[in-house]
Amino acid sequence: MDLTDTDLPDDIDALKALVRAHAASAHANAQRVVELQDQLSSRVIEIEHLKLTIAKLRRMQFGRKSEKVERQIEQLELRLEDLQADEGAAAQADSKKAHQRRESACRKPLPDHLEREERVHRPLEEDCPECGGTLKPLGEDVSEQLEYVRAHFRVIRHRRPKFACSCCDCIVQAAAPSRPIDRGLPGPALLAHITTSKFAYHIPFYRQSVMYARDGVEIEPGTMGHWLGSLTWLLNPLVDAVRRHALGGSKVHADDTPLPVLAPGNGRTKTGRLWVYVRDDRPSGSDEAPAVWFAYTPDRRGEHPQRHLANFTGVLQADAFAGYADLYLGGQIHEAACMAHARRKLHDLHALRASPITSEALERIGALYRIEEHIRGKPPEERRRVRQEKAVPLLEDMKRWFETTLLTLSAKSDTTKAIQYSLNRWPALVYYCSDGQAEIDNLIAERALRGVAIGRRNFLFAGADSGGERAAAMYSLIGSARLNGIDPEAYLHYVIERIADHPVNRIDELLPWNVAPLLPAASHIDPVR
Helix, strand or coil: CCCCCHCCCCCHHHHHHHHHHHHHHHHHHHHHHHHHHHHHHHHHHHHHHHHHHHHHHHHCCCCCCCCCCHHHHHHHHHHHHHHHHHHHHHHHHHHHHHHHHHHHCCCCCCCCCCCEEEEEEECCCCCCCCCCCEEEEEEECCCCEEEECEEEEEEEEEEEEEECCCECCCCEEEEEEECCCCCCCCCCHHHHHHHHHHHHHCCHHHHHHHHHCCCCCCCCHHHHHHHHHHHHHHHHHHHHHHHHHHHCCCCCCCCCEEEEEECCCCCCEEEEEEEEEEEHHHHCCCCCCCEEEEEEEECCCCCHHHHCCCCCEEEEEECCHHHHHHHCCCCEEECCCHHHHHHHHHHHHHHCCHEEEEEEHHHHHHHHHHHHHHCCCCCCCHHHHHHHHHHHHHHHHHHHHHHCCCCCCCCCCHHHEEEEHHCCCCHHHHHHHCCCCCCCCCCCHHHHHHEEEEEHHHCCCCCCCHHHHHHHHHHHHHHHHHHCCHHHHHHHHHHHHHHHCCHHHHHHHHCCHHHHHHCHHHHHHCCCC
């Protein structure tokens, strides 16, 4: 409303009314301005949120696109592998069925050009065990076993001469040597190589089959799947021993990752889950052996970690997954959060568009990590003392700074959400300062999942839920071997060569840290930390 001298009335009452109308109009305009400012602020926040989301998605993109037909073939190959592995596991549990399958199978002769190593198994008796008469040759049984010797195949021919007594009808012959798969073709080293290639180096069976064919050795992917099923059944007691050790300490690191699984019947995939539990107290000066145990479940319901950790007592270092919440209610399990998760949320914002707030937040968290560098490997009590003296004041100051900073930010901004994440989990986030055995973050568990992420890109998915369970078993053994500084292939070779005849009540003797001193120096690698 524009007011000039010519517009003003001479009457006092009319003039007052005009002033009141002008004031009301100005107030309405001010309210409209506030509403427009709120709308503009909300849109700016939404735009920034969308930019952040798009930036995250772009960083998550990897790999080239596959042709549709090639992808379908890979799906069928992987499904077949797991079906064959199911058959192998069932056959190994029922020796009669396993024998029937072997009798009906048509096995091709091994190529003549392969190197042969003959091993003669003579009976221990030099004279007839029944009458003491002289033994004379009667013939022999010959069987071949396909073995793998680092970068080339070798055929081991087992010869078992027979001897007949010259005085009676007694026939003497050495017992057939034990094999990982009863009467199976593969030797321990070959099984170790095939398994490690799949689960440590992420080479599916159908690709391995092509590689072996170059040496003239034809091994169908389905055959390798059958071997894997039989081997997993054989190694189950050892995997269970790893589980008991991994969950037998006073602290465990937990995490999980999705594992696409082919759903039966419709050719589509569902999302299963691989859970990882790591026991590793080396950063707090412990000399107890580290171990990792994987478990597969068809979904991500909280009942799964609650079942896995039903008998665990101590510190659980994990992310903010709601499924862990019930574990903390009884007071038997203490929650320790992950500072790396809190830092990551601020770092994502900083990578998109740096600001004084994100810069200062990252610097404050960085100061906490610099303290950890100086006490890594120290005894728990020393770590707790240093954290109380140096880290606690920094954390208290950081919390006050977080709370003050929130007052200057919109409640809907991504920076607010990142800061609020830390404040909402503050007691669990600072728990590590009161327990020298706990860590500042959960990177121990995240490192254990890196191999799964790489394998997932190569496999695309597991062929069935049973395939996910087998993958969990093999990841447990391979991951535990690496944590203890052992080449996984050398470790599996040692174990597979002995486990069929090993007493189950002494299965702990085959755990990686117990086997390590018995392996040659070439089998030792830098332990994963």
